[in-house]
Amino acid sequence: MNEKFLKPYNPKETEDAIYKKWLDSGFFDPDVCVEKGICDKDAEKFSIVLPPPNVTGILHTGHAAMLVIEDIMVRFERMRGKKTLWLPGTDHAAIATQSKVEKILMKEEKKNRHDLGREEFLKRVEKFAQDSHDTIVGQVKKMGSSVDWSREAFTLDEKRNFAVRVAFKKMYDDGLIYRDYRVINWDPKGQTTISDDEIIHEERKANVYTFKYSKDFPISIATTRPETKVGDTAVAVHPDDKRYKKYVGKEYDAEFCGVPLHIKIIADKDVDPEYGTGAVGVTPAHSMIDFEMSKRHDLPMKQVINEYAQMTVDTPALKGKKTKVAREIIVEWLEKEGLLEKTEETDQNISTAERTGCVVEPLPKLQWFIDTNKEISLQHSNIKGVKAGDKITLKELMRTVINNGQTQILPDRFHKVYFSWVDNLRPWCISRQIWYGHRIPVWYRTDKGGKEEIYCGIEAPKDGIWEQDPDTLDTWFSAGIWTFSTLGWPDETEDFKTYHPTNVLETGYDIIFFWVARMILMTTYLLGDIPFENVYIHGLVRDKQGRKMSKSLGNAVDPLELLEKYGADALRMSLIVGVPPGNDNNLSEEKIRAYKKFANKIWNASRFVVSNLDGLDTDKQPKLAKKDEKILHELDELTKDVTEDLENFRLYLAADKLYHYFWHTFADIIIEESKPRLEGDDEADKTSCQWMLYTMLTTMLKLLHPFMPFITEEIWDNISGHEKSLLMVEKWPNKEPK
């Protein structure tokens, strides 16, 4: 027996060496598996593309859970002989990474990005991203992830950038990407636009002020933002509102806090006559709903707030003032003039920017958008119910592939969440005024003067003097094509043909909108296909009390620390057992410790079996005692059960069953009952018992391997006859009982 078995299992000494062994074998790469005869050339494929972690720092326990879930699926399918690819990568995460580096820069050098300039700043970001990347790769390895490093990708590397440009141009040519001047969400701190999904609504108390613009203005209005009222160009009332009918169509001039206003009274059915005074001051430039209304009624737009959330009106009292200050000035003025009718406190949902926490300022701006309501037709279609050439919108495409079951979200309660997002989707603003990201592949001619000429292309135009659009793309644009940009698209590579669509996308419920929906949007349009067949949604890893892990609470645990303490296998189990898809996991160290004990149990039971196999010919099955037949039959039942659980993504049940069977049946009962038989004089019975134990152990190791790859591989290696084989590519036990 190998000396290693004489000591308790030591994950620290074992894990890195085992991972290296796997890497050296090359079996993470499906091409190597085919080459070495591990899997058939024409075997069914199984592919997962890793949700690329942001290069903003280190991995947290949520990432660890993601890696474990995917690794279990991948190892299972690889052992089943499928041509299995798990493709790793990282995400440049544009705005998240840039703002992180900006924070560091400000803290350490008291500089902003403009102090460095675009080129130098980007160098800093790239350095930061590279360091993060290296840390992340190290962590991914520590978890035992069997990803194919030879295919590693980055959302902002050259190949992906090419794919992004090709995708952009196609969408531009089809009229799906367009430039428009409209009110967008502006983050005054981050100095960029953000999409609707990057907004966090925060509930706050706010005052609603009811007042008139001037003494002789006939209608009172209410608002929480009096400072924007200097930009009003209309007052809207409901068409059927008798109180105001006589004013509709009339126009009034007023002097509002020193600012001349010209207000038209309009009737619009979006106004709720029951709410407030039943009349709304319309500010086309600083409210999305008012902007829409102004378009319907052809109202003039008057911008009064700039990118720094300062007032731009010429009135000395207000000019240059922050909006918050301006609000106070105006309220004071209203009081003084006797125009303020009442002030009430109300709960208000205020929009803040996800990354900077700054209150979002709606501003009119010229930006790039994706139109999800424009009819297009697909050149090819593998989408059930959609033929090439059919007129269809992106929204409809997004609905179709879920409705027809081609892509399934697990648990399916998230279908509803998905649909409600799709239904309420407004034009997706994809341009950002940040520097880190994919530059928009559009150029403007500057040498002709006068009329602006626009060129969208994969490369810069050759003739004339052109300037590229300074903006970059929303990070989710490049993330949206991740399942195939990683496989070589737009080239028709072997990888692309073999592995796309992918089998599973595994991700958290917090990014269904950001990512899952965007991937479906981009893939159905660009490929006429689905990006993945199954979406496995995992929940959040929380602390023992169910609180979200966060730096400020100080309850965030570094998965690496847990791994050091308890071993990767124990951590893996604790992230899986009892955690159904979509559920949060309140992780405690006690739970991890329990699986460390389990690892030790496996180790010791294995030692017992291995040290009692003397004289057994493992190649030739002896005549089995009835009780051994029965035990092995039970094992077949377990195999079947576990296999079906894995096929149906019930990892949490499979892991639990294996735990219980190994400990409370195999170790507690079967091994205990085998002791007298192994000591006894009945040679035939002893041989039968040995065979049973041997079969039991090797089968259990195979079944456990996807969950606890390190310790099972290590034990496998210490069973005589296995010196040259790797458990990782052993055949999965047959699920049909013999």
Next chain:
RNA sequence: GGGCGAUUAGCUCAGUUGGCUAGAGCAACCCGUUUACACCGGGUAGGUCGGGGGUUCAAAUCCCUCAUCGCCCACCA
């Protein structure tokens, strides 16, 4: 305002399509150590499965309703 989830042992949670005396980890109590394992074994105690109603031979599981907690979405000024 709309939607979703949760409520099971002292604590944190499982319980797959309704089906054997409802499970795990931790905590508690008792007994056990000349060998696979004290990172242990054996045993004990602990639950009217949030309340109420219904469907069924059978419900923690399905339906209705109420309560509490949590999450997501939303341009009511």
